[in-house]
Amino acid sequence: MIDIKQVHKSFGNREILKGIDLHVPTGSVTVILGPSGSGKTTFLRTLNFLEKADAGTMQLNDISVDLHKASNKEILNVRRNTSMVFQSYNLFSNKTVIENIMEGLVTVKKMKKSEARDIAQRFLKEVGMEGYDDYYPVQLSGGQQQRIGIARALAMDPEVILFDEPTSALDPELVGEVLAVIRKIAKELEVTMIIVTHEIGFAKEVADQVVFMEGGVIVEQGDPKVVLEHPKEERTRKFLSRYLTLDSELPLDSAAL
Amino acid sequence: MGHIIDSTYIYGTFFAVIPYVKVTLMITFLSVGLGTILGLLSCVLQQNKVPVLSQLSYLYVLLCRSIPNMVLLYLVYYGLPILFLALEDQTGVHVPFEKVPATFVAVVGLTLHTGAYLSEIFRAALQSVPKGQMEAAQAIGMTWFQAFRRIVLPQATVFALPLFTNQFLNTMKSTSIVFVITVIELFGAAKLYTEENSQYFEAYIVVAGLFWVMGIVFEFIFHRLEVYASKYKRGNAL
Numbered sequence: 001m002i003d004i005k006q007v008h009k010s011f012g013n014r015e016i017l018k019g020i021d022l023h024v025p026t027g028s029v030t031v032i033l034g035p036s037g038s039g040k041t042t043f044l045r046t047l048n049f050l051e052k053a054d055a056g057t058m059q060l061n062d063i064s065v066d067l068h069k070a071s072n073k074e075i076l077n078v079r080r081n082t083s084m085v086f087q088s089y090n091l092f093s094n095k096t097v098i099e100n101i102m103e104g105l106v107t108v109k110k111m112k113k114s115e116a117r118d119i120a121q122r123f124l125k126e127v128g129m130e131g132y133d134d135y136y137p138v139q140l141s142g143g144q145q146q147r148i149g150i151a152r153a154l155a156m157d158p159e160v161i162l163f164d165e166p167t168s169a170l171d172p173e174l175v176g177e178v179l180a181v182i183r184k185i186a187k188e189l190e191v192t193m194i195i196v197t198h199e200i201g202f203a204k205e206v207a208d209q210v211v212f213m214e215g216g217v218i219v220e221q222g223d224p225k226v227v228l229e230h231p232k233e234e235r236t237r238k239f240l241s242r243y244l245t246l247d248s249e250l251p252l253d254s255a256a257l
Numbered sequence: 258m259g260h261i262i263d264s265t266y267i268y269g270t271f272f273a274v275i276p277y278v279k280v281t282l283m284i285t286f287l288s289v290g291l292g293t294i295l296g297l298l299s300c301v302l303q304q305n306k307v308p309v310l311s312q313l314s315y316l317y318v319l320l321c322r323s324i325p326n327m328v329l330l331y332l333v334y335y336g337l338p339i340l341f342l343a344l345e346d347q348t349g350v351h352v353p354f355e356k357v358p359a360t361f362v363a364v365v366g367l368t369l370h371t372g373a374y375l376s377e378i379f380r381a382a383l384q385s386v387p388k389g390q391m392e393a394a395q396a397i398g399m400t401w402f403q404a405f406r407r408i409v410l411p412q413a414t415v416f417a418l419p420l421f422t423n424q425f426l427n428t429m430k431s432t433s434i435v436f437v438i439t440v441i442e443l444f445g446a447a448k449l450y451t452e453e454n455s456q457y458f459e460a461y462i463v464v465a466g467l468f469w470v471m472g473i474v475f476e477f478i479f480h481r482l483e484v485y486a487s488k489y490k491r492g493n494a495l
Contacts, residue, residue, distance in 0.1 A: 050392050080398035090389035094411045094489045104397035107407065139492040156397055 001026050002160055002192065007046055007056030007067060009039075016042050017053070018216040024160070024209070026061075027190040031203040031224070034213035035239060040196045041087075043213070044162050047194075048082050049075045061159055080108060083153035087165040089145040091137040091152070097124070098133040101152045108156070123151040127181050143174030147181050154185065163195040175199070182206065200243050204228050212236045266456045270447055270463040277446040278467060284360065284442060285429040288367035292428070295368060296375030301405075303376075304383055314376070321373035327434050330366040334438040337362060363435035371428045378424060382417035383409065415487045422479040426472055433464075443467060 002024040009017040016039045024030045032040045045051040046067055047058060056067035060081060065074050091100050101120035105111045111119075124130050127147040137145055146166055153161050166182065167175045179202050185191060186206045197203060203210055204224050211221040212233070220233045231237045299314035321329060341352040386409050394404030433444035441449065444464055451460040 048396055050396065076398060076400065079396060082396075084393070084396040086389060086393060086396075088387075088389055090387075090393035092390065092393065092408050094408065096489075096493070103394075103407070104399065107403050108398040134493050136489045136492045138490060152397070 001059070001061060002194075003059040004047070005057045007043060008054045009042055009046060009051065010054060016216050017046070020056070020213075020216075020218060022211065022218070024192060024194060026159075026192055028208040029186050029193045029195065029206050030209045030211060031207040032194065032196045032211045032213055033198070033200065033203060033239070034219075038213045039216045040213050041164055044084075044164050044194065044196050047162060048079050048084055050084075080156075081159045082162060083156050083158040083160075084162045084164060085146070085149050085153050085166050087168050089137070089142070089149045089169070091145050091148055093137050095136075096133065097129065097135050097137070097140070097148050100137070100148055101155045104152070104156050119155055120151075123155045124148075126154065126185065127151045128177075141174060142170045143177045146170065146178045150178075150181055150185070154189070154191070158191075160192040160194060163193065163197070165196050165198070167197065167199060198243070200228060200240065212239065214239070263456055263459055266454075266459045267463055270450050270456075270460045273450045274443055274446040274463060274467070277441060277443045278471075280360070280440070280442040281429070281432045281444075282471070284363055284367065284432045284435065284440070285425070287364045288371050288432075289425050289428050291364070291368040292371030292375050295372030296379055299372065299376040300379040300383065304380065317369075318373045318376050321369050322377070326367075326370050326431050327437060329370055330363065330435065330438055333366040333369070334359070334362050337365070359435075359438050359440045362438055363432075363440045366438075367428055367431060367435070370431070371424060374424050374427075375421070378417055378420040379413070381420075382413035385416040386412045411486070415483070415490065418479060418483040418486060422476065422483075425475060425479070429471065429475070430468065 002022070004020065004022040004024075007017050007020040008015075020039075020043055022030070032043070034040050042051055046053040046056065049067075049070065053067035058065050058067055058078075060078060063074075063077060063081065065078055070078070091097075092103060095103060098117065098120050101123060102113070102116040105116035105119060106113060109116075121130070121133070124132065127150055129144060129147055129151065132140070132144070132148075137148070140148070150166070163182070167178050170178060179199060182193075182195070183202070183206050186193060195203075195207075207224040209221065210224040210227045212219045212227060212231075212235075214235050220227055220231060220236045227236065228240065231240060299317060302310045302314045305311070324332075337357070338354045341354040345351050390408050390412065391401075391404050394408045395401065399407070432442050435442060436445035436448065447460045447464045451457050
């Protein structure tokens with residue numbers, strides 16, 4: 001369970017987050033939608049302290065932290081119980097695929113290499129990348145890199161995975177394979193997920209809860225069918241109408257898997 | 258040619274100076290080694306904006322980069338005893354500076370010089386690594402130091418190696434000026450040898466030859482290192 005209260009953040013005198021509250025039950029999927037510049041990504045990044053909030057608190061199961069005043073030890077503790085999947089993948093370029101997944105298991109979880117390798121291989125399979133152990137990131141397509149990014153996040157066995165626009169940097173034909181992987185883990189594994197995305201069709205399908213953000217506040221939230229099909233707020237309706245005309249309903253069950 | 262260039266004199270110089278090659282190499286290795294630590298420290302302090310220390314590092318780089326190497330050496334050579342005297346004056350601790358070998362002073366001087374240049378090289382190298390690498394490492398719970406050592410540094414090394422090689426060769430060649438503070442190395446030994454008779458060209462062609470050999474060997478070694486360290490950029494043969 002994650003309970004986030006009153007997150008505020010400004011860059012200079014521009015207020016990006018104006019008091020965000022969010023509750024995410026264990027094992028559920030929350031999708032955050034909203035136009036560019038609405039603060040979605042910043043909000044996600046304050047949760048694992050890649051951005052330091054100006055105010056706010058978070059309860060992550062039995063860990064309770066102040067998002068502004070947390071000590072280095074508390075920050076490390078939160079990061080060790082969360083994972084992040086980045087828009088630009090951010091695989092460790094100097095490590096092979098298998099080393100990318102093993103890295104956190106060995107250095108953070110202090111596992112033996114052989115044990116870490118077994119786990120890494122299991123998650124490679126999970127994202128449909130078995131056999132790619134010794135490739136370096138530079139040898140992979142964007143979609144493949146992102147699937148490894150997801151495997152790396154999953155392998156750490158986190159209480160929550162934060163997805164920061166996981167398909168926004170991908171070529172259109174590669175979006176499907178990454179969404180398929182996320183959909184698969186959402187269904188098969190009991191992982192709590194917070195996903196920032198622009199894929200509305202995907203949100204409708206996997207989300208237990210949809211949150212619509214604009215201008216640093218949550219405009220509307222709730223059941224995906226309600227929010228996406230019968231939005232109450234004018235701003236949500238406007239946003240959706242702009243997107244739904246573009247949303248081409250990609251063949252999501254990619255043959256690549 | 259035999260009567261224009263005296264080949265027996267070349268042999269003579271060669272055997273007279275060859276033992277001093279190890280002095281040159283020792284000063285080079287120590288100065289570059291210590292300079293690397295100093296440079297890395299200085300650039301990390303600046304990068305992380307550590308209060309006071311980052312300003313001091315900046316000042317150090319600024320001061321040591323902008324004066325001639327030889328002037329810096331003289332400052333250390335004449336300044337160190339004064340510093341020790343002042344220390345004794347304040348605390349009563351006597352440092353036997355008259356026993357401090359000139360080679361030590363040479364290493365200190367060249368380390369200060371090399372560290373300042375390397376600090377800037379490392380700064381550029383660290384900036385060449387995308388920010389996302391550090392973020393991804395920290396996001397899975399690695400400490401800053403773990404992330405730096407295991408993820409950022411190996412990538413920065415690939416960027417830094419050609420420039421580092423340059424600085425290594427520069428420092429190696431700079432050892433030829435430590436003669437001014439009485440340290441005898443390759444160049445100094447040749448200079449002393451010529452003083453008995455004035456066969457300058459023969460003496461210095463030997464010095465040049467030995468520097469050529471050392472320089473080319475080190476360039477080769479560093480090139481191999483670079484190929485090895487940048488393997489991830491080309492990928493594995495599959």
